[in-house]
Amino acid sequence: MDLNKLSLKLNDLGADTKGGGKSSAAADKVVEEIRAKGGKAVANYDSVEDGEKLIQTALDSFGRIGVCVCVLVFTVVFVFLCTPDLIQRVHLRGSFLVTRAAWNHMKNQKFGRIIMTTSAAGIYGNFGQANYSAAKLGLLGLANTLAIEGRKYNVYCNTIAPVAGSRLTETVMPPDVVAALKAEYVAPLVLWLCHEDCQENGGLFEVLRWERTKGHTVRQKNKAMSPEAVRDHWDKICDFTAATRPSGIQGHVLLCAVIRFHFPCDSQALAVGQKVSTSLFTFNHTQCILYALGVGMSTKDPDHLRFLYENHPDFGCLPTFGVIASQAVLMEGGLSSVPGLGIDFTQVLHGEQYLELYKPLPTSGTLRSEATVADVLDKGSGAVLLLDVNTYNGDELLCFNQFSVFVVGAGGFGGKRTSDRVKVGFPPNLRAKQCLFPPRSQAALYRLSGDWNPLHIDPSFAAMGGFKQPILHGLCSFGFAARHVLKQFAGNDPSRFKAIKARFAKPVLPGQSLQTEMWKEGNRVHLQCKVKETDVVVLAGAYVDLHGESDAPLENLPQGGGLQSELVFAEIGRRIESLGSELVRKVNAVFGWEITKDGKTAAQWTIDLKSGSGSLHRGAGGGKADVTFTVSDQDFMEVVQGKLNPQKAFFSGKLKIRGNIMLSQKLEVILKDYAKL
Numbered sequence: 137m138d139l140n141k142l143s144l145k146l147n148d149l150g151a152d153t154k155g156g157g158k159s160s161a162a163a164d165k166v167v168e169e170i171r172a173k174g175g176k177a178v179a180n181y182d183s184v185e186d187g188e189k190l191i192q193t194a195l196d197s198f199g200r201i202g203v204c205v206c207v208l209v210f211t212v213v214f215v216f217l218c219t220p221d222l223i224q225r226v227h228l229r230g231s232f233l234v235t236r237a238a239w240n241h242m243k244n245q246k247f248g249r250i251i252m253t254t255s256a257a258g259i260y261g262n263f264g265q266a267n268y269s270a271a272k273l274g275l276l277g278l279a280n281t282l283a284i285e286g287r288k289y290n291v292y293c294n295t296i297a298p299v300a301g302s303r304l305t306e307t308v309m310p311p312d313v314v315a316a317l318k319a320e321y322v323a324p325l326v327l328w329l330c331h332e333d334c335q336e337n338g339g340l341f342e343v344l345r346w347e348r349t350k351g352h353t354v355r356q357k358n359k360a361m362s363p364e365a366v367r368d369h370w371d372k373i374c375d376f377t378a379a380t381r382p383s384g385i386q387g388h389v390l391l392c393a394v395i396r397f398h399f400p401c402d403s404q405a406l407a408v409g410q411k412v413s414t415s416l417f418t419f420n421h422t423q424c425i426l427y428a429l430g431v432g433m434s435t436k437d438p439d440h441l442r443f444l445y446e447n448h449p450d451f452g453c454l455p456t457f458g459v460i461a462s463q464a465v466l467m468e469g470g471l472s473s474v475p476g477l478g479i480d481f482t483q484v485l486h487g488e489q490y491l492e493l494y495k496p497l498p499t500s501g502t503l504r505s506e507a508t509v510a511d512v513l514d515k516g517s518g519a520v521l522l523l524d525v526n527t528y529n530g531d532e533l534l535c536f537n538q539f540s541v542f543v544v545g546a547g548g549f550g551g552k553r554t555s556d557r558v559k560v561g562f563p564p565n566l567r568a569k570q571c572l573f574p575p576r577s578q579a580a581l582y583r584l585s586g587d588w589n590p591l592h593i594d595p596s597f598a599a600m601g602g603f604k605q606p607i608l609h610g611l612c613s614f615g616f617a618a619r620h621v622l623k624q625f626a627g628n629d630p631s632r633f634k635a636i637k638a639r640f641a642k643p644v645l646p647g648q649s650l651q652t653e654m655w656k657e658g659n660r661v662h663l664q665c666k667v668k669e670t671d672v673v674v675l676a677g678a679y680v681d682l683h684g685e686s687d688a689p690l691e692n693l694p695q696g697g698g699l700q701s702e703l704v705f706a707e708i709g710r711r712i713e714s715l716g717s718e719l720v721r722k723v724n725a726v727f728g729w730e731i732t733k734d735g736k737t738a739a740q741w742t743i744d745l746k747s748g749s750g751s752l753h754r755g756a757g758g759g760k761a762d763v764t765f766t767v768s769d770q771d772f773m774e775v776v777q778g779k780l781n782p783q784k785a786f787f788s789g790k791l792k793i794r795g796n797i798m799l800s801q802k803l804e805v806i807l808k809d810y811a812k813l
């Protein structure tokens with residue numbers, strides 16, 4: 137639709153946000169903007185109660201009136217019993233009088249399009265806005281009748297219930313929300329409803345028939361939103377086959393319009409590398425404990441007490457608590473501070489997460505987080521927003537997080553598909569298993585750590601995102617998986633934790649059990665999580681990096697034959713790498729090693745494999761010497777693949793062993809497994 141073809145008469149009394157005062161400035165500003173873009177516009181500053189005067193200005197300037205859009209906005213939040221007459225006069229009486237003045241002109245010329253502006257406060261009700269709600273719903277009644285009466289004259293009347301940043305809403309909404317709710321998202325809908333080709337009559341938008349359609353992304357590749365796009369997708373916008381019923385005004389504010397927000401709304405404005413915001417996160421042991429409970433720790437397991445009881449001598453945070461401080465910067469409106477970014481929050485899913493700790497997490501304090509947009513990817517079925525967050529304790533960098541936010545249905549904007557900024561995950565290999573059973577109420581508990589997203593608790597909000605029921609927080613499953621690894625491979629010692637990466641491949645429903653399958657390679661534990669009941673992989677391409685592997689107790693490895701033996705052998709090989717040339721000068725391959733410490737012979741050890749069981753006998757020299765097991769990757773692989781007989785490898789010296797003598801018990805176990813191969 138070409139602005140040049142439109143002539144607009146603009147009325148704005150220029151009152152303040154409570155309806156007082158009068159100024160021509162607001163209307164003049166808009167007239168100037170329209171004229172600057174090549175349109176025709178004229179201002180009128182009369183009260184809406186002088187409807188005849190308003191319409192006369194339009195007739196005098198343009199000779200006819202085809203469209204009447206009543207956008208009367210001001211509100212006063214009063215308790216129920218105070219019913220300011222002004223609210224009724226402006227919203228209801230004002231719209232009525234202006235429309236009545238235009239009505240006969242429209243009827244006579246057999247064309248008219250009328251738009252009434254109601255409000256979610258009228259449709260759903262809103263605390264403290266009894267007067268305003270009544271006036272606004274009265275408008276809907278007026279519009280419905282005009283729609284019926286005007287139909288035979290080609291005078292159609294529709295009602296909109298938009299939310300947008302404006303002079304009014306900036307008094308009641310935080311600035312970041314006002315900035316995100318652009319009037320441009322509402323205007324195309326209004327323009328289409330005003331068009332002579334539009335046959336819609338008696339409709340209510342944002343909500344039709346008290347239900348919300350699934351909506352449709354109308355933004356075209358690399359283009360701003362347009363009324364043509366609304367027209368072209370009208371069927372889908374009004375398609376009620378997947379309709380949901382909003383439960384209250386909160387859902388309305390988050391959804392903003394039946395036409396979904398676009399992502400990114402304005403790819404030009406959304407600069408990669410742009411700072412999102414900085415925030416402070418103050419916490420103490422309460423938040424650490426709440427988080428531990430949120431990811432399923434319980435006093436049933438004595439190992440968990442160190443994360444649940446602040447007076448425990450080893451009390452500490454679970455390493456994945458590192459996501460909580462960093463997430464605060466994005467959850468508290470931070471995302472809305474990014475110019476050019478508008479997100480329909482019902483379509484937001486947590487896509488992937490990377491966390492790396494540089495220092496152990498404190499159990500109290502104030503942490504500062506700084507977030508930047510690392511990249512924006514077009515994944516076809518969705519858009520992925522990569523957000524890098526650095527979190528500091530004073531000047532010290534404590535941890536790094538990369539949040540990957542998947543906005544369903546927002547792809548196809550012509551962006552790139554991959555980025556070298558993504559922290560890559562790997563497919564899992566052989567596995568050890570652990571299973572945990574988060575209870576149904578897990579999401580309700582996890583929310584207390586700061587992610588209040590209604591998707592995880594409110595059935596109607598979840599329905600807007602296309603889910604039959606609320607789903608579990610991605611970071612909650614993430615916390616469960618990290619706990620599995622920490623228990624299995626690091627004796628629950630948080631200081632062993634270095635980093636974690638995971639993709640949220642499919643949603644988890646509260647009450648489903650999470651089974652983690654793991655495979656350790658060197659300091660890296662690859663893992664994937666499945667829902668046990670359905671066998672569906674929900675956390676994919678995931679890994680945890682650990683520190684100081686040589687100190688890890690070997691009994692944490694699964695014991696037994698077959699697969700476990702392979703795990704043990706891999707473990708031996710990796711340990712050797714991590715120990716370097718620390719202790720052993722020479723290994724005397726089969727029946728004894730000459731073990732040296734500081735260059736001197738410390739002990740001799742023999743191994744008797746003849747019995748087939750294999751055991752390690754302590755020789756002379758006491759128990760303080762160090763021994764090391766070594767095997768090259770290649771030899772190890774050959775052993776695993778059955779190409780190299782392990783005993784031969786042993787005899788030929790290809791497999792060498794070094795390690796701490798204190799592990800002798802565990803070495804016995806290893807050798808037993810070894811002998812079974």
Ligand SMILES: CCCCCCC[C@@H](O)CC(=O)SCCNC(=O)CCNC(=O)[C@H](O)C(C)(C)COP(=O)(O)OP(=O)(O)OC[C@H]1O[C@@H](n2cnc3c(N)ncnc32)[C@H](O)[C@@H]1OP(=O)(O)O
Nearest residue numbers: 466467485486487488515517542589609610640641642643
């Ligand atoms: C603090 C601010 C940040 C946090 C905000 C979040 C707040 C939280 O409260 C919200 C949550 O916790 S939501 C719960 C956790 N997340 C989930 O349950 C999502 C589960 N995943 C899915 O449903 C699908 O993978 C789905 C729907 C994501 C994608 O499925 P499809 O559309 O079928 O995609 P598919 O055809 O498989 O692949 C298309 C391309 O997208 C890539 N991709 C797939 N899943 C991805 C994911 N999870 N993350 C990132 N990229 C993903 C694919 O690789 C493919 O791209 P390419 O071809 O280039 O490889």
